[in-house]
Amino acid sequence: MSQLHTPPVELDLPPSRSGSDLQHADDIYGKLWALANNLWWSWQPECDQLFRDIDPIRWRQLGHNPIALLREMTPERLADRAGELVLHSRINYAYRRLQEYLTSTQTWAATNSGVLGAKPVAYFSAEFGIHESVPIYSGGLGVLAGDHIKSASGLGVPLVGVGLYYSQGYFRQYLDDDGYQGEDYLETKIENLPMQDALDADGNPLTVSIDTRTGELLAKVWLMKVGRVRLYLLDCNIDGNKPEDRELTSRLYGGDERTRIRQELVLGVGGVKALAALGIDPGVYHLNEGHSAFGALQVVKQLMENDGMTFDDAVQQAARATCFTTHTPVPAGHDRFPPELVEEHLGPLRDSLGISEEELMALGRVDPDDVEETFCMTVIGFKMSRCANAVSNLHGIVSRRMWHSMWPDRPTNEVPIGHITNGVHVFSWLAVQMQKLYDKHFETDWKQRIQEPEAWQSIHAVDPGELWETHNALKNHLLSFVRRRISRQCRRRGEDDAVVEAARRMLDPRILTIGFGRRFATYKRANLLFGDLDRIAEIVSNADRPVQLIYAGKAHPKDEPGKRFIREIANMRHDPRFAGRVAFIEDYDINVCRHLIQGVDVWLNNPRRPLEASGTSGQKVVLNGGLNCSILDGWWGEAYNGVNGFAIGHGRSHVSDEITDRRDAEALYDTLENEVIPCFYDRDLDGLPKDWIKRMMHSISTLAWRFSSHRMVADYTSKSYVWAAGGVTCDMRYR
Template sequence: MSRTELPHAVSPTSPLLPPGHEAEHADDLYGKLCAVANNLWWSWHPECDQLFRDIDPIRWRQLDHNPVALLREMSPERLADRASELVLHSRINYAYRRLQEYLANTHTWAATNADVLGAKPVAYFSAEFGIHESVPIYSGGLGVLAGDHIKSASGLGVPLVGVGLYYSHGYFRQYLDDDGYQGEDYLETTIENLPMRPALDPNGNPITISIETRNGLLLAKVWLMHVGRVRLYLLDCNVDGNKPEDRELTSRLYGGDQRTRIRQELVLGVGGVKALAALGIDPGVYHLNEGHSAFGALQVVWQFMDTDGMTFKDACRQATRMTCFTTHTPVPAGHDRFPPELVEEHLGPLRDALGISADELLALGRVDPNNSNETFCMTVIGFKMSRFANAVSNLHGVVSRRMWAHMWPGRPEDDIPIGHITNGVHVLTWLAGQMSLLYDKHFAADWKRRLQEPDAWQGIHGVDPGELWETHNALKNNLLSFVRRRISRQCRRRGENDNVVESARRILDPRVLTIGFGRRFATYKRANLLFSDLDRVSKLLNDPQRPVQLIYAGKAHPKDEPGKRFIQEIANLRHDPRFAGRVAFIEDYDINVCRHLIQGVDVWLNNPRRPLEASGTSGQKVVLNGGLNCSILDGWWAEAYNGVNGFAIGRGYSHSKDEITDQRDALALYDTLENQVIPCYYDRDADGLPNAWIKHMMHSISTLAWRFSSHRMVADYSSQAYLWAAGGVTCDMRNR
């Protein structure tokens, strides 16, 4: 058996073996652990994570928590020896058995509430999927949202397949130089170290699809990855037959110029639909997660024309009925636009097959179909080729209807057919093990099967405040230990002296109010807003009675110079005596860094320039672990904040001039911290408990955890979008 191969069947074997059966037992044990490692189901089950960690803690950390890579370094015999040393046999058998039971279970939410999808599965397209740090095919929020979406589809039993791209170099690894300026490294991922294998057609043959362009064929191999019950298919252009530049096409996420981008999106959309056909998968619903995959709708149209003899118009109508489109950003730069010549170069052969003119094709991507000066916009074609369109929060829905109103001239803004389904997060991925044990103790026994139900979370009010606070502080200590390790490692990499490295091992104090900030360093997110007045923030951080400490993390896009300057500004505060030891910047923000931050901070800071935060999900992850949000009333927080479940910055208004908005929001931020957050945190009773703070924690968990879970989100998509699309019923209803 290959060490990277998912065993098709493994029979249980007792660890008490007669002589001569040791080798058979070793292979059996190894096979079971390979089965667990090759399904990313393990990544949201802490007992599996701990099992792999215990096998070799040092290598586990060095390998970015990658169980496939870990097992490839071990022989079955070595694993069996290690299992005997640590008495792991029962834990390995338990993990394997739980996975098999999970995969076999048919009594799911979807079996009752969305059974029609069993015959008409959902095809979910996304340019990135953030499932776990060991699978680096994501950059940030969009990918993590997609990863959480398919995990919840698996948990709810929604018949869904994912379609994306395999990036051999992933997104970049971030490092800061001696001047605090961001640098980027791209590392080659070893396919053998990933839990995927070639996708096979119904005859058992590996699949390679081809896409015709005006300048030749573009080929892509299809890989299969298992995420619980969901199959995720990834297209890879590094195949024989492609030109050298095309073999690199899918190597980097969000890299290259416009021509690279349109070719990637051609592979994702058109290639993804072709891959599903080659796999023998006939979706009833196509869900386009952002405009990157919108070309796929045209391939669906062609398939109806080819197989059913439909006219272009009728095929468009049928494809549109089956398509859902989610837009994720109100920022203009976030919507891909391509000049006509690039569109014709790459879509020309498909346009010929569709029997439409160049102008007719371009009209599908133009707000004004008759404006020949308008570029082709992927968001526009996404709207035009979908029957259900949604934004990702209530406020984002309002902004999107205003932003795209000119696509429906003469129609009142409130009637623009763009609704909203607010984003959520996968609870079991982001919930700390210690908090999970606390909930197991005090919640109903079946709470993990009812994550999207309010009643499942009300047991938090019965938890002893001291027990909740003790659990939170344990997580906070874990976070600070992690930060110290990472900061000292950063200092060593830069060649700083031993005194600096040693100081880094002692920064931050578990008794001090700890505020976290972690996200993409786009300028509208205003990572440096808190530092608008350095003297004022210095007094705030260094108050002898009520000090504050800050932990920052995040990447700027390699071409985003202003974002890089924001990082440099914050990272270099370590050289200022006023902030040394009080402000830490962690390099290379990823799922692992995010997990530590959101599980351990006291407060999660979010201060985007309203209304440019479409939703945001990092603060939702903090809720699960007892942290409190302090945020501008934008995105999800605008519909979440109720006065007792966190803190609001400002009153939800913006000035027409950004500089005035920024000034107002900075003052509001200082006021909120100085007069609400800090006093509440340091107001303690005789036992040292911040009772008012703990009540905020409980209100946050009980009112927000269920509502902003991805189980609720996927249930909403199923009932409001997928079922309509799969049923083919004409309906202009939009959730608003």
């Protein structure tokens, strides 16, 4: 089995040139290249700043991509630049820290992960959002997966990731003159990504093959290093595939139903085959959503071939080692395929398992005997696992109701679906200024204890003025970013110089600033605030206590209602009542999200309850002192305690969506007018909003630890992974 705890530190460099006069340049270049080729750098502020200082303008232009930056510079030029800026000691320090991090055995998992040291976790996800320079994600699911493997790295949990490499990613969003979303698909230069060939046992680049009824599918396997975690990505754009199959992994969530099932076949079956070829023998398979559930059947096949098991015994063994996480209570979010597509793609695997077409289809049907029911990836995920969870307490309740028919002989509250609430990777989302504040006032070891509540209680000892000053510095940084982006959008559309200049002067740091950033699915109701234009106009333009709003988010290319929501909000800029007070930022990504969640006063979330499974954007806001104003859905339903933010409504929903929306809109206006706005603008003699700052402190102390991905991964380890790998049972729901 491959060694997962202490991977070697590899420079991934061209052969070093000879000559003592070049040795120093090669040393600097080599160390920076080693840093750039492990995404550990992306959550280390000193590394980010190091690359930024080399060339600030190109750093921004290249999308914060250190490999693209280094490729533009010769070792000699880089050495000269390092000398000019006196970077040598910083480079050596960062490189030494990376080596120490990779080789350290003093981790949380060393004493808490039990048998996983010999039986690593294989974590499958259709997308991974690690950093904006690696565009293989679309939104929340991918960013969660990225945060999951970062925390697994930080805690030292033995884990490998498995995903797909999308050469064109999701899409780049732009708005036309009418505010309507358009999509651009740009090819990513693979040489500018921190990826290398994954090598098989003979040291050759690894390619796996998957048989289908219509021919063989091939996928090359890439390796990406994320701290201590190795992430393997499968890529179908290789010689030997048909032209249409070479495009199979080009776009995330693109194409038709046939494209989707083929992508999921490559991810699941191809991913399991890749791990076997790499010599990795997982003790646990974690399926993050149903996209990879076909992989469980490949595990069954391997058990039958390697250990001589019967199909039924192999299913039991594979399911015992599989954990499944479901992420959505929205029916459209669960992939379903007709029998003919399933047989076309799973037929050869079914033959090797020795089961009939109906037996295979039954694995993906709620009712195995219903021949009219399609094959559901979520259903096979449940059936092929013995440990299943939702992603918040409320989502667990909803999921047990939603899937109760799979266990009709059990009461709803005994349906075997537990919950582990999502969390976020603290150091990926924490602003540098806030980290410095915490370093100054918290216990010296707080960074090693971020999943412990005690680590965050020192926030109450921070001077209110210092906390408020830090927040306002971040707010000013956000507003500068928004002005740049909006003025750039105006220039691209060819708008008048006066419009561009107005964009450069929009927004005021003294005004209460509300942010909204997420996928523009209709159930998230991005336009809820604009249901009564006269009322929101009065709120926004109030002479004494005004409000300004910043929106960002993408709609799926086929989601016309979501696109109409975007157009409605983006075009508010043409209404004199909202001019300069409502902004829509194009092309929402990790970078835009980072700016928003670090600088807003309030993060708005108003989904139609209970359709928000968890939501993690508001958890990122907590780390930076922003306050949440949200419907009591997803994570906020278990987070809000009355003094650590604001609640919209009372956690109820009507059977009529129309009535629910009308009632929630009224509650939103009331919360803003009677709670949020007065609390923000009521100031003491020093000009400080004392009650607001108290809420900020309560938010940080009660929520930052609880909704961190370190806590989340620790929960998965103790409640799921250790049990699935053969350890003791804890308090998750098993079957």
